[in-house]
Amino acid sequence: MAIREKVFKEIGDCFKRHGAVTIETPIFELKETLTGKYGEDSKLIYDLQDQGGELCSLRYDLTVPFARYVAMNRVKQIKRYQIGRVYRRDNPIMTKGRYREFYQCDFDIAGEYDLMVPDSEALRLMVEILTQLQVGSFTIKLNHRKLLDGVFAISGVPEEKFRPISSAVDKLDKTPWAEVRKEMIEAKGLAPEVADKIWSFVSLNGAPREMMAKMNDEKLENNSMAKKAVEDLGVLFDYLECYGVLDKITFDLSLARGLDYYTGVIYEAVLTDGHQVGSIAAGGRYDDLVGMFSGERVPAVGFSVGVERIFAIMEEKINKSKEGMRTTQTDVLVASIDEGMLKERMKICKDLWDAGIKAELIPKANPRLPAQLKYADDNKIPFAIIFGGKEVENGVVQLKELATKQQDTVKRSELVAIIKQKLSSRA
Amino acid sequence: MAIREKVFKEIGDCFKRHGAVTIETPIFELKETLTGKYGEDSKLIYDLQDQGGELCSLRYDLTVPFARYVAMNRVKQIKRYQIGRVYRRDNPIMTKGRYREFYQCDFDIAGEYDLMVPDSEALRLMVEILTQLQVGSFTIKLNHRKLLDGVFAISGVPEEKFRPISSAVDKLDKTPWAEVRKEMIEAKGLAPEVADKIWSFVSLNGAPREMMAKMNDEKLENNSMAKKAVEDLGVLFDYLECYGVLDKITFDLSLARGLDYYTGVIYEAVLTDGHQVGSIAAGGRYDDLVGMFSGERVPAVGFSVGVERIFAIMEEKINKSKEGMRTTQTDVLVASIDEGMLKERMKICKDLWDAGIKAELIPKANPRLPAQLKYADDNKIPFAIIFGGKEVENGVVQLKELATKQQDTVKRSELVAIIKQKLSSRA
Numbered sequence: 001m002a003i004r005e006k007v008f009k010e011i012g013d014c015f016k017r018h019g020a021v022t023i024e025t026p027i028f029e030l031k032e033t034l035t036g037k038y039g040e041d042s043k044l045i046y047d048l049q050d051q052g053g054e055l056c057s058l059r060y061d062l063t064v065p066f067a068r069y070v071a072m073n074r075v076k077q078i079k080r081y082q083i084g085r086v087y088r089r090d091n092p093i094m095t096k097g098r099y100r101e102f103y104q105c106d107f108d109i110a111g112e113y114d115l116m117v118p119d120s121e122a123l124r125l126m127v128e129i130l131t132q133l134q135v136g137s138f139t140i141k142l143n144h145r146k147l148l149d150g151v152f153a154i155s156g157v158p159e160e161k162f163r164p165i166s167s168a169v170d171k172l173d174k175t176p177w178a179e180v181r182k183e184m185i186e187a188k189g190l191a192p193e194v195a196d197k198i199w200s201f202v203s204l205n206g207a208p209r210e211m212m213a214k215m216n217d218e219k220l221e222n223n224s225m226a227k228k229a230v231e232d233l234g235v236l237f238d239y240l241e242c243y244g245v246l247d248k249i250t251f252d253l254s255l256a257r258g259l260d261y262y263t264g265v266i267y268e269a270v271l272t273d274g275h276q277v278g279s280i281a282a283g284g285r286y287d288d289l290v291g292m293f294s295g296e297r298v299p300a301v302g303f304s305v306g307v308e309r310i311f312a313i314m315e316e317k318i319n320k321s322k323e324g325m326r327t328t329q330t331d332v333l334v335a336s337i338d339e340g341m342l343k344e345r346m347k348i349c350k351d352l353w354d355a356g357i358k359a360e361l362i363p364k365a366n367p368r369l370p371a372q373l374k375y376a377d378d379n380k381i382p383f384a385i386i387f388g389g390k391e392v393e394n395g396v397v398q399l400k401e402l403a404t405k406q407q408d409t410v411k412r413s414e415l416v417a418i419i420k421q422k423l424s425s426r427a
Numbered sequence: 428m429a430i431r432e433k434v435f436k437e438i439g440d441c442f443k444r445h446g447a448v449t450i451e452t453p454i455f456e457l458k459e460t461l462t463g464k465y466g467e468d469s470k471l472i473y474d475l476q477d478q479g480g481e482l483c484s485l486r487y488d489l490t491v492p493f494a495r496y497v498a499m500n501r502v503k504q505i506k507r508y509q510i511g512r513v514y515r516r517d518n519p520i521m522t523k524g525r526y527r528e529f530y531q532c533d534f535d536i537a538g539e540y541d542l543m544v545p546d547s548e549a550l551r552l553m554v555e556i557l558t559q560l561q562v563g564s565f566t567i568k569l570n571h572r573k574l575l576d577g578v579f580a581i582s583g584v585p586e587e588k589f590r591p592i593s594s595a596v597d598k599l600d601k602t603p604w605a606e607v608r609k610e611m612i613e614a615k616g617l618a619p620e621v622a623d624k625i626w627s628f629v630s631l632n633g634a635p636r637e638m639m640a641k642m643n644d645e646k647l648e649n650n651s652m653a654k655k656a657v658e659d660l661g662v663l664f665d666y667l668e669c670y671g672v673l674d675k676i677t678f679d680l681s682l683a684r685g686l687d688y689y690t691g692v693i694y695e696a697v698l699t700d701g702h703q704v705g706s707i708a709a710g711g712r713y714d715d716l717v718g719m720f721s722g723e724r725v726p727a728v729g730f731s732v733g734v735e736r737i738f739a740i741m742e743e744k745i746n747k748s749k750e751g752m753r754t755t756q757t758d759v760l761v762a763s764i765d766e767g768m769l770k771e772r773m774k775i776c777k778d779l780w781d782a783g784i785k786a787e788l789i790p791k792a793n794p795r796l797p798a799q800l801k802y803a804d805d806n807k808i809p810f811a812i813i814f815g816g817k818e819v820e821n822g823v824v825q826l827k828e829l830a831t832k833q834q835d836t837v838k839r840s841e842l843v844a845i846i847k848q849k850l851s852s853r854a
Contacts, residue, residue, distance in 0.1 A: 001448065001449050001450055001451065002448070002449075004451075005449065016755070016756050016785060017780055017783065017784070017785045017786070018780070018785075018786075018787065019755045019756075019757040019785065019786075019787040019806075020755070021428065021429070021754045021755055022428050022429075022432065023428055024428065024431075026528055027454060027512070027528065028528075085454070101453055101454065101455075109790065111790075113790040113791055114769075114790065114791045114792040115792075117769070117790035117791065117792070118790045120773070121790065124777070124780070128780060238770070239769075239770070239773060242770045242773035242774050242777065243773055243776075243777050244777050244781070327448045328443070328446045328447070328448055329443050329446075330446040342541075342544070342666075343665070343666070343669045346547070346666060346669035346670055347669050349670075350551070350669065350670050350671050353444060353445075353551070353555060354671070356444065357444070358443060358444045358445075358446065359444070359445075359446075360445065360446040363536065363538075363540040363541065363544035363545045363548065364540055364541045364544065365541040365542075365544070379446075
């Protein structure tokens with residue numbers, strides 16, 4: 001949990017750095033709100049039998065509820081972030097009746113803005129977050145839905161098969177081409193030469209500028225949709241260069257993203273250091289989703305950070321380090337030597353808390369000193385106040401810094417000021 | 428949401444000041460986990476028909492899931508806090524099929540400790556939080572379950588009626604005695620003289636020390652349970668005096684708290700400034716709850732802050748103030764005068780973000796300057812960077828402080844450093 005809190009704090013700070021506001025949406029949505037938004041993943045939605053009659057589902061992601069919120073509240077422009085839990089029936093047959101609950105951190109810009117300006121900010125922010133979290137080296141695979149559709153058209157895929165074929169292409173990150181090709185031909189009814197023509201495109205990936213050069217060859221023939229998408233990507237790449245993040249992008253024609261609602265640029269961050277954790281952040285443009293609820297078009301772009309995977313990476317790192325991580329932030333343990341000192345410990349704690357200092361006492365009447373110091377040690381508490389009857393008589397306490405073992409006699413009346421000073425010089 | 432974030436941050440800081448760790452529990456619990464824990468409020472639990480067979484309920488509070496967590500993980504000692512949403516079918520008949528979802532902030536100390544030491548820290552922390560949040564003047568009504576049971580015994584209530592009569596007493600904060608008396612006699616079958624004897628106790632309330640004097644008269648006769656409870660409260664009051672919060676306590680014999688699981692001291696904070704919002708924080712000791720899950724007794728004490736009510740109070744205050752509250756934290760708007768300046772705005776934003784400065788640009792290619800400055804104004808952004816083609820040529824920008832309207836020409840190469848300095852001198 002301490003790791004989680006740290007990650008949420010850092011991601012939240014990045015969101016705020018870009019002027020985003022946060023909203024909250026309920027855990028539940030009407031079932032119909034989620035229907036038809038997630039393509040083949042729809043089977044993972046967790047439905048509830050509502051006692052009163054309305055059929056509800058647990059939210060599957062934060063994007064569709066956000067779009068519903070924008071539509072319902074007639075919002076015209078918003079830059080929002082949200083950190084919340086979502087629910088997926090992972091492997092629903094094997095683990096019948098079990099739900100999976102996990103966190104997502106989302107950022108979205110909704111509103112009518114100029115071409116690729118919000119898109120480039122979203123990508124810049126994604127890079128900022130992954131850099132800030134020190135997840136390791138990564139790249140953002142990027143593609144454009146309309147370019148992919150153009151590729152399908154050029155290759156001879158009939159339009160009604162665009163989405164199923166897109167789903168097949170989406171598997172290329174985990175499945176070899178031979179297998180995907182088989183699926184396209186046998187399960188989805190493409191002619192072998194159509195499949196092979198698709199492959200001549202989707203096997204292409206590389207640095208954005210080099211890929212642009214390739215795309216501007218005859219390859220795209222006269223498909224205006226694909227040509228327009230490439231043109232738009234050119235604008236995006238210019239902006240990403242201004243934002244200093246173009247080197248983080250891999251233009252990858254095989255990136256398809258499973259979800260139905262994307263309409264433009266799509267992207268997915270993956271680690272390049274050998275970690276096989278899949279994508280750690282992903283997003284894209286979805287211009288029609290809000291309009292599906294309200295009939296009024298509010299274009300939008302955004303992404304989601306897969307924080308659970310990032311937690312795992314961070315935990316691994318912290319476990320490897322000798323220090324470990326503190327679970328509490330306590331600065332001072334108030335300890336006593338002799339019996340009957342509980343009320344005095346309480347009074348000192350009171351003064352520390354009154355001054356906003358993080359302090360604890362062992363909640364026992366007469367704890368032994370070694371047990372108290374062990375507690376401070378185990379919890380990496382930097383300072384201990386130690387006193388017995390003699391100190392109380394003389395109006396002093398011992399102030400011990402545990403790391404250096406330095407111990408000073410301090411006047412009770414000056415204690416709070418001295419601790420404040422020591423803490424601020426450590427910070 | 429900005430208010431919520433502020434409240435959560437402040438409450439979280441108070442929890443951390445006392446060395447608490449945070450845990451999370453799922454939104455769902457098995458239905459049986461929640462059964463028999465909430466007395467008459469059980470009808471407000473929101474049940475789910477699980478698709479796979481297990482019957483689940485949404486959590487009704489954070490206490491029972493915490494006890495289940497302690498039991499399941501065989502935790503012996505923990506001081507934990509949790510901020511999370513809970514679910515109650517408020518007025519379930521009127522609003523059939525609707526759930527209510529709201530936040531609670533909980534703090535609990537579980538473990539075998541010395542008499543009243545954790546209890547006094549919990550009460551101290553409750554006072555810290557309510558003081559920190561500036562909710563207005565408040566008092567904490569406090570009672571002891573065993574004293575109340577002793578009172579029932581002395582009054583001649585048969586033991587099997589203790590809980591139903593306790594529920595009736597619990598209504599005294601909203602209902603006049605005559606009505607509660609009627610309920611006791613007509614609905615719950617007490618003799619009138621038994622009811623009146625109860626009233627001779629539960630009508631008592633006042634400052635702790637004065638009440639103790641009253642209790643130590645013959646009133647409690649020879650009921651050892653009640654006498655022990657009063658003795659224990661004496662210890663608690665001593666500790667609360669050490670912690671400097673005894674003056675916040677009202678010893679109120681009519682406080683009953685509806686929930687079944689309390690076994691010792693119980694308390695409830697209410698505003699004394701005329702706000703009729705009910706209790707804004709409440710808690711008590713529940714020594715048997717963990718054992719109900721694991722068979723192993725882990726005594727515990729804790730409280731819950733009713734933050735929704737506090738949000739309402741804060742919102743009212745902020746709406747009354749002229750300033751209002753910022754929804755974003757952006758420090759700098761990067762604005763341009765002439766056309767074709769988008770990329771230059773992007774580059775400046777990049778530099779600011781790289782330096783950790785909260786900055787925004789209007790995501791349009793050629794926004795008008797007045798529209799940009801209006802945005803800064805509306806969002807209370809303190810600084811604006813303004814430039815046109817001439818400034819770019821000369822390697823400068825205008826840096827404007829919006830409140831004072833002071834505008835300086837600043838070298839582009841020194842911009843980030845100057846803004847950092849201005850921001851830190853404002854902080």
